Amino acid sequence: MTKSHIQITLIQIDNYGPWTRRLGPDREPDLQILQSKLYAEIQRLFSLKRGFVFYGRFDNMLAVTNGIDVNVHRKIQERICERFPxxxxxxxxxGVYPTEAQEKASRVLQDQGGSQLEERRKVLAVDGQLPSTLDGLVQIAHIDVNDSTSKITDTIPAYNAFTTMLKVHDILAKEFLSRNALVFFAGGDNFLVVSNGLKEAEYDQVLKCVSGQLHLSLKAGIGRGRSAVEALSLASRALDKIRSSKGNESIHILSAPLVDN
Ligand SMILES: Nc1nc2c(ncn2[C@@H]2O[C@H](COP(=O)(O)OP(=O)(O)O)[C@@H](O)[C@H]2O)c(=O)[nH]1
Ligand SMILES: [Mg+2]
Structure with missing residues (x-):
């Protein structure tokens, strides 16, 4: 396998729809509590192994799992199944691109039967060969809206501040998807973009697309590492570099030692 593969895991609750309906009409607060606790525990278990989970739809989550082998996946799955109802x-x-990796992760599970099939439970399906610890690459951009506190949070009503972020998300998701990258909202004014293979000029095009449509300027700190946690940490440091450049930079890339193309 070449060196630049990203590994993605789809985490899917089994038979969730039928199970939720059995809880009766008062279920919604309990389901929200369950979903947040499940996300918290899955994030804890994967990030201990230097992976990172995006909550996605909550019933279907996507994780960047480079360096996490099938046996560790099985242990995490067992712990969740023991502790949750x-x-x-x-x-x-x-895959070389995040879109390709998530398509393969989805298909290999879908091939085992539908998500609401009573007999399809605790499947662990693997598509082909996975990259080894030293064999992969994770590139993640941390995108942040400039001056969101003064322009949005402290100025417009909270609900409008929230829908502004949905609009930013919508443009980012469309633009990055056409470049094979996946965008996830991370809270506040922050977006995380799993974006192996993207060059600085492509991030620049996307940021300009948002500022052209919404009159908001964005910055992107990009990290490249062997694991999701390493890439995220470098992305965060890259954002700090942009902040300390006092407006001279809007994109900064930091790579871990020994990470090449
Ligand atoms: N997920 C995440 N959220 C953050 C981070 N830093 C700040 N935030 C959130 O983003 C909001 C805006 O912070 P910031 O971008 O520093 O303010 P701005 O300079 O006014 O845009 C904060 O209120 C937090 O909710 C981060 O590293 N990760
Ligand atoms: Mg900001």
């Missing part, structure tokens, strides 16, 4: 299935895939 639901079970989860996992699909793992790898």
């Amino acid at each position: 639901i079970t989860i299935s996992l699909g793992i895939g790898a």
Whole structure:
């Protein structure tokens, strides 16, 4: 396998729709509590192994899992199934681009039967060969809206501040998807973009697209590492570099030592 593969895991609650309906009409607050606790525990278990989980739809989450092998996936799955009233299935895939990896992770699980099939439980499906610890690459951009506190949070009503972020998300998701990258909202004015293979000029095009449509300026700190946690940490440091450049920079890339193309 060449060196630049990203590994993505789909985490799917088994038979969730039928299970939720059995809880009766008062279920919604309990389901929200369950979903947040499940996300918290899954994030804890994967990030201990230097992976990172995006909550996505909550019933279907995507994780960047470079360096996490099938056995560790199985242990995480077992722990979740022991501690929660639901079970989860996992699909793992790898590819040069994040879109390719998540498509493979989805397909390999979908091939085992539908998410609401009573007998499809605790599946762990792997698409082909996975990159080894030293064999992969994770590139993540941390995108932040400039001056969101003064322009949005402290100025317009809270709901409008929230829908502004949905609009930013919408443009980012469309533009990055056409470049094979996946965008996730991370809270506040922050977006995380799993974006292996993207060059600085492409991030620049996307940021300009948002500022052209919404009159908001953005910055992107980009990290490249062997694991999701390493890439995120470098992305965060890259954002700090942009902040300390006092407006001279809007994109900064930091790579871990020994990470090449
Ligand atoms: N997920 C995440 N959220 C952050 C981070 N830093 C700040 N935030 C959130 O983003 C909001 C805006 O912070 P910031 O971008 O520093 O303010 P601005 O300079 O006025 O845009 C904060 O209120 C937090 O909710 C971060 O590193 N990660
Ligand atoms: Mg900001």
